[in-house]
Every structure is written in structure tokens, then in C-alpha cells.
Amino acid sequence: MKKKYSAIALGLVAALSLAACGSAPDDSSSSSSGGAASDFTACMVSDEGGFDDQSFNQSGKEGLDRAEADLGVKTIAVESQSDADYPTNVDSLIQQNCNLIIGVGFNLAEHLTTAAQENPDIQFALIDSTFADAEGNPVELDNAKPLVFNTAEAAYLAGYVAAGTTQSGTVATYGGQAIPTVQIFMEGFAKGVAKYNEDNGTDVEVLGWDPDNPSSGSFVGNFSDTAKGQQLTEQFLSQGADIILPVAGPVGSGTLAALKEAGDENNAIIWVDADGYVKTESDGGSPYMLTSVVKGIDTAVYDAVQEASAGNFTSDPFIGTLANDGVSIAEFHDWFSKVPSDVREATDELKQQIIDGSLDVSTPYDPS
Incomplete structure (x- = not known):
């Protein structure tokens, strides 16, 4: 006899305010x-x-x-x-x-x-x-x-690519909720940008996430409010960001909407979880897809x-992990020629260093 599961909501994080009912199986x-x-x-x-x-x-x-x-x-x-x-x-x-x-x-x-x-x-x-x-x-x-x-490994590479590809010198990220599985992307991304700055004497800025002050991070508050995702993206664009990493599932479509509306071919999105180029090709999102931080879900x-x-x-x-192909960054697709060749080469080298353990990209949000 299967024991009926209690319907008491005990959630690990703050409850969301939505009230829609679940779909039938x-x-x-x-x-x-x-x-x-x-x-x-x-x-x-x-x-x-x-x-x-x-x-x-x-x-x-x-x-x-x-x-x-x-x-x-x-x-x-x-x-x-x-x-x-x-x-x-x-x-x-x-x-x-x-x-x-x-x-x-x-x-x-x-x-x-x-x-x-x-x-x-x-x-x-x-x-x-x-x-x-x-x-x-x-x-x-x-x-x-x-x-x-361990998405920090792939997000680190994406951050390095973003820092080496940006035309404005400013990139950005935001999350759905302030939970470890979101924050690990943002932290890894910011560390990758910092590595590029260290290697190249540059000062690419990251909006939306500060490793030294995580509480100041930008979050939608859920994984469904695409309008809020579009609003945050428009704010980042107005602050000079041209490459944006939304870690919020379908809310990323709000970022795509903002990029399409802006119409600047130098603006790009980095998708998460799946290859966004493939997932958004049918609705015109692929031209804005620099790469994706992919999980082998x-x-x-x-x-x-x-x-x-x-x-x-x-x-x-x-x-x-990168070593077992459980995480990766996707191909650059339409953006291949826009990513400098030395950045592509350095990213391949960094990937191998992460795999062999000579480069530590650990974060406080890593799975164990």
C-alpha cells in the first residue's frame, strides 16, 4: 500500500505567490x-x-x-x-x-x-x-x-568567452531565484570574466552579480515572469551591457524579446541548461545566441x-562535470566569427585545465 504524501508545503525556499493549479498527469x-x-x-x-x-x-x-x-x-x-x-x-x-x-x-x-x-x-x-x-x-x-x-565549470568558460567578445566592456547576468543551483551559474560566470581580465589586463564589468556581495544579485523571484526578465535586460542594456546570461529557464525568453526589440547585432544572450540556438531557432532567437551553458539533464x-x-x-x-560531459558550453554557431580566435583557443585550454585539476573554479554553491 503506497503511503499518501502529505500536502503540507514545507519548501526549502520562500514560497512563490502564484496560484495556478497543476496540470492533470x-x-x-x-x-x-x-x-x-x-x-x-x-x-x-x-x-x-x-x-x-x-x-x-x-x-x-x-x-x-x-x-x-x-x-x-x-x-x-x-x-x-x-x-x-x-x-x-x-x-x-x-x-x-x-x-x-x-x-x-x-x-x-x-x-x-x-x-x-x-x-x-x-x-x-x-x-x-x-x-x-x-x-x-x-x-x-x-x-x-x-x-x-557542477555548472560553475561551464559557466566559467562562458564568462571568459563573454569577456573576450563584448564590444562594450560590460556584461550582465540575472537569476530566477536566489538558490544555489542558480547562483552557481552566476558565480562561475563572474569568475570567468575575472580570469579574462587577469589574463589580458582588461576591466570588463559584470552587472547583476558580485561574488563579494551575493545579496546584491539581480533576481526575478521566480521562473515564469518573462516580463520581469525583459525589464531587467532592458535595464542592463541601458547600463551598457551587450552580453547577458539569464539563469531563469523560460524567463530567458524575456531577454530574447528585449534583444530583438533593441535590434543591435552586437547584443547577445548566453542560454542555460540546453543549447539555446537549437531551442529558439524556430522563433528567431538564434542570431542572438552567443553560446549556452549546457547541463546533460x-x-x-x-x-x-x-x-x-x-x-x-x-x-x-x-x-x-566537464570531465564526464555532464556540463559543457555549446557551439558558438552564428557567433563563431565574432569570438576572437585567441579567445576560442584560450577557452579550450582552460577547459582542459579544469578537467585535469590544475585550474580551481570551485564556488560556495558547488554540488557535493
Whole structure:
């Protein structure tokens, strides 16, 4: 008998003010192959951005869909429209006898931890966070696997590229919420800019994030307010920034809107989680896409489903790094010729130094 998950909202971070209800579960079951996999149900609950965010949640869903197609597992995916939906959505998956429940995002940590504690016969995986108690302390459970990413490594490279490519001498970043999985991007980005300045005797400025004063960082407050993302971008542009890193999932489309409206071919965005050039090509965003800080979320999800459905589930954390291709920066695509060749070469060298450990790019927000 599955234990019903409590609907008490205990969140790790301040509750959002949205009030929309969660979508009904989307049962996309597959019967394409026989054997044990066809009797295995892999399930996923999104963060508030939804599965069409062109970023974080969408990458997770793509991994789940690929597992369904390749492995013959059954899948159920449930979208969250706000943090109020998390406990209800997690409970709905428990009641549908899911074998593996994957939560997309740091904000689901406590809800999924409680569910894992109350349902030891179900396996759980959590993207971008360890499992944690009400005070945010890590919790280790035999049926709970963290899927986390050291994005500071890739963001550092993106910061170096931005500093070496900017025409104005000013770049910027902002986040969705002030949580470690967002702050790690911003910190890594700023450190990469600082490295470029150190190597080249320049003084490229970073707006929106100060490693010495994190509380002054620029944040939207959620992962859905694209208008606020556009407003912040317009503010940065007015202050002279020409390359902007939004760490806010679908809110990045607000930055794209501001760049399109400004119409300056020297302005650019650095996308996060997925290759933004590919994700935004259909709506005209790709010409503004310098590069992207990519997490291998889809592959991590696929691998977790594959292991669990084959009876090989472990609670050992997966930590994505440059060394294991769990994080990366995307190609420069249309911006290749605009990135100086010496910057491209230096970035390749820095990547290898990070991989071999000779360059320390650690931050206070690194996963462990």
C-alpha cells in the first residue's frame, strides 16, 4: 500500500505567490517492447516552468521520452504551474504506482525527500539538488538518487568567452531565484570574466552579480515572469551591457524579446541548461545566441531510468562535470566569427585545465 504524501508545503525556499493549479498527469505509456521494462513506470514532475520551457524542464522530459522510446518503459509526466502544485503532483504519481519518480529542480527537494522517506518501495531521483530535510540539511536514502551538475565549470568558460567578445566592456547576468543551483551559474560566470581580465589586463564589468556581495544579485523571484526578465535586460542594456546570461529557464525568453526589440547585432544572450540556438531557432532567437551553458539533464534522466528499469538502481549521486560531459558550453554557431580566435583557443585550454585539476573554479554553491 503506497503511503499518501502529505500536502503540507514545507519548501526549502520562500514560497512563490502564484496560484495556478497543476496540470492533470499526461500518461504517455509505451508498449513498444516486452520484458521487465514494459512493466516499469518512470514518472516525472516538473518545476513551475513546465515542459515547454526550452530549457531545464524540457531537457528532463526529453530524457524521459527517449527512455520510453528506447527502453519500452511506461511514462507519466506531470506539470507544475506553481510551487503549490508540488505536493499534489508528487502524490498523484505515488498513487499511480510509479516505480521511479523524478523531480525536476531544487524547489522539489523537500517534497520528494518526504515522499521517499514515506515510500521506501518507490525509487526517486532529483535533478539539481540533494535530498534534504526541512532545514535544508542533506538526507541520504537508499531509494533516493541526486542528479546534480557542477555548472560553475561551464559557466566559467562562458564568462571568459563573454569577456573576450563584448564590444562594450560590460556584461550582465540575472537569476530566477536566489538558490544555489542558480547562483552557481552566476558565480562561475563572474569568475570567468575575472580570469579574462587577469589574463589580458582588461576591466570588463559584470552587472547583476558580485561574488563579494551575493545579496546584491539581480533576481526575478521566480521562473515564469518573462516580463520581469525583459525589464531587467532592458535595464542592463541601458547600463551598457551587450552580453547577458539569464539563469531563469523560460524567463530567458524575456531577454530574447528585449534583444530583438533593441535590434543591435552586437547584443547577445548566453542560454542555460540546453543549447539555446537549437531551442529558439524556430522563433528567431538564434542570431542572438552567443553560446549556452549546457547541463546533460536529458542523458542523466535517461541513464537513471535505464539503471532503475534494469534493476540496477543505486542512490549514488550523479555529478555532471566537464570531465564526464555532464556540463559543457555549446557551439558558438552564428557567433563563431565574432569570438576572437585567441579567445576560442584560450577557452579550450582552460577547459582542459579544469578537467585535469590544475585550474580551481570551485564556488560556495558547488554540488557535493
